[in-house]
Amino acid sequence: MKTAIIGGTGLYSAGDGRQIIQETEYGKAHLDVIDIDGMEVAFLARHGRGHTVPPHRINYRANMKALYDLGVRHVYASVAVGSMNPSYKPGDLVVLSDFLDFTKVREQTYFTGGEAGVRHVDMTDPYCKNLRQLFFDKAAELGVPIAGSGVYVTTEGPRFETAAEIRFMRLIGGDVVGMTNVPEAVLAKELGICYSAVGIVTNWCTGMTEDISGHEIDQLVGGRKDELTRLFIEVFKMHPVQSNCQCNASLI
Ligand code: HPA
Numbered sequence: 274m275k276t277a278i279i280g281g282t283g284l285y286s287a288g289d290g291r292q293i294i295q296e297t298e299y300g301k302a303h304l305d306v307i308d309i310d311g312m313e314v315a316f317l318a319r320h321g322r323g324h325t326v327p328p329h330r331i332n333y334r335a336n337m338k339a340l341y342d343l344g345v346r347h348v349y350a351s352v353a354v355g356s357m358n359p360s361y362k363p364g365d366l367v368v369l370s371d372f373l374d375f376t377k378v379r380e381q382t383y384f385t386g387g388e389a390g391v392r393h394v395d396m397t398d399p400y401c402k403n404l405r406q407l408f409f410d411k412a413a414e415l416g417v418p419i420a421g422s423g424v425y426v427t428t429e430g431p432r433f434e435t436a437a438e439i440r441f442m443r444l445i446g447g448d449v450v451g452m453t454n455v456p457e458a459v460l461a462k463e464l465g466i467c468y469s470a471v472g473i474v475t476n477w478c479t480g481m482t483e484d485i486s487g488h489e490i491d492q493l494v495g496g497r498k499d500e501l502t503r504l505f506i507e508v509f510k511m512h513p514v515q516s517n518c519q520c521n522a523s524l525i
Pocket of ligand 1: 353354355356428433434450451452475476477478479
């Protein structure tokens with residue numbers, strides 16, 4: 274199996290599949306293996322199939338290592354995000370181009386010293402530039418509107434941000450905010466996996482609007498999840514390779 278989709282909040286399936294539990298040295302990961310015209314694609318619901326795992330308790334290392342051990346080298350992920358960029362409104366799709374990290378208590382690396390070794394990972398392209406381009410190309414070909422690219426601010430959660438925090442995050446270059454993409458993107462890079470994530474805007478960030486009722490996550494994700502899954506699968510059908518990026522040569 275060479276490709277996988279990681280589903281964020283509101284995206285808990287990408288089609289009928291057989292459920293498997295993959296054991297790793299970091300713990301177990303629960304996955305579906307779906308068959309797309311003879312091509313196997315792994316699907317992993319980041320928060321669990323019933324959304325039972327909060328962002329700070331997700332076993333990111335087990336999830337990414339399980340995909341790696343299955344042979345996966347290309348991953349598309351969906352993330353529910355709040356928008357602090359007036360150009361990106363609820364319901365929009367935003368391709369992540371970079372991140373800012375405000376997480377606090379997460380294991381961010383496989384290289385924890387001792388026998389595990391000490392390595393660093395280059396972050397010139399935190400998200401695979403090839404998968405990002407293929408996604409934009411396929412969206413244009415199929416006529417699926419993509420609002421643009423954006424810098425993702427990762428918070429520890431599970432609380433939302435204060436209005437003062439959002440003012441600060443805008444000042445330092447954030448476009449969207451969520452609670453999960455670090456360390457997921459970092460661990461993918463450590464494993465040499467090509468990884469790209471697309472945000473579905475579910476709300477305006479705190480303080481961006483007077484109306485605080487607009488957190489219709491299921492409705493907003495639900496409105497875009499079929500298009501998004503289709504785009505991911507259509508790119509996977511093109512059998513992407515790792516020779517157009519540096520993702521599997523990023524360890525320092
Ligand atoms: N903040 C943090 N995480 C989120 C948000 C938000 O506004 N929306 C969806 N995930």
